Amino acid sequence: MGRRDRILRFTVVVLRVLLVLNIAFAAAFVIAALVSFPLHDMLAARIVGKYPAVDVERVVTGIRALLLLGVAAAVPAHIIFSRLIAVIGTVLAGETFASPNARRVRAIGWALLAIQLLDVPLLLIIPNFAGMGVRVDGSSISIGGWLSVLVAFVLARVFAEGAALREDLEGTV
Amino acid sequence: MAVLVRLDEVLQARRMTLTELAQAVDITLANLSILKTGKARAIRFTTLDAICRVLECQPGDILVHGPGEVEEDED
Numbered sequence: 001m002g003r004r005d006r007i008l009r010f011t012v013v014v015l016r017v018l019l020v021l022n023i024a025f026a027a028a029f030v031i032a033a034l035v036s037f038p039l040h041d042m043l044a045a046r047i048v049g050k051y052p053a054v055d056v057e058r059v060v061t062g063i064r065a066l067l068l069l070g071v072a073a074a075v076p077a078h079i080i081f082s083r084l085i086a087v088i089g090t091v092l093a094g095e096t097f098a099s100p101n102a103r104r105v106r107a108i109g110w111a112l113l114a115i116q117l118l119d120v121p122l123l124l125i126i127p128n129f130a131g132m133g134v135r136v137d138g139s140s141i142s143i144g145g146w147l148s149v150l151v152a153f154v155l156a157r158v159f160a161e162g163a164a165l166r167e168d169l170e171g172t173v
Numbered sequence: 174m175a176v177l178v179r180l181d182e183v184l185q186a187r188r189m190t191l192t193e194l195a196q197a198v199d200i201t202l203a204n205l206s207i208l209k210t211g212k213a214r215a216i217r218f219t220t221l222d223a224i225c226r227v228l229e230c231q232p233g234d235i236l237v238h239g240p241g242e243v244e245e246d247e248d
Contacts, residue, residue, distance in 0.1 A: 171214025
């Protein structure tokens, strides 16, 4: 049990780091997107310098859209990290089937779904980078990702059942 | 809850306190309090057997079904 606890504690530390990094990157993306307006000419010049054949305006728009997509993705990522930390916290406290966990896992399921759906705008943005060697090869659409959404919703149900059983057990004299 | 616990009445009739019952049936006072106040969600047959044995009564003396709605749990 001690070793498992150590793994869980380590996971919490990793998740906390990811939580902070996620917020930091989201903030950086917002700043980068905003700065791209005053620095538009410089950015355009650098792109033309490296890829003379590309449509610079489309590329710059694509970069901004990607940055905003990154910010949008930070929201579900934050939900996943924070809820997972909370769930692990209850496991460490021996309260695995505490009733809020079902809600947390369901929130993780919705967040995973949101991340999967972000593939759609990503596929729309990628053509902006035509001529820069960026291609859609289908690798961004992952079956594993969609499966994880289903697994999360199933687990949420399992947690709800577990919480109900636990409440019954606690109320049994 | 439609099932009412009449442990208090039976205890009074036997001139027994909840603490004495707890000691006699070897169930914690906390658990018996949960039962007495109607907050229990279930009662084990072993618990019922022990209480009936000590109080010399029938399960029907302790548990009665009355009007009232059964609480539905939310998922």
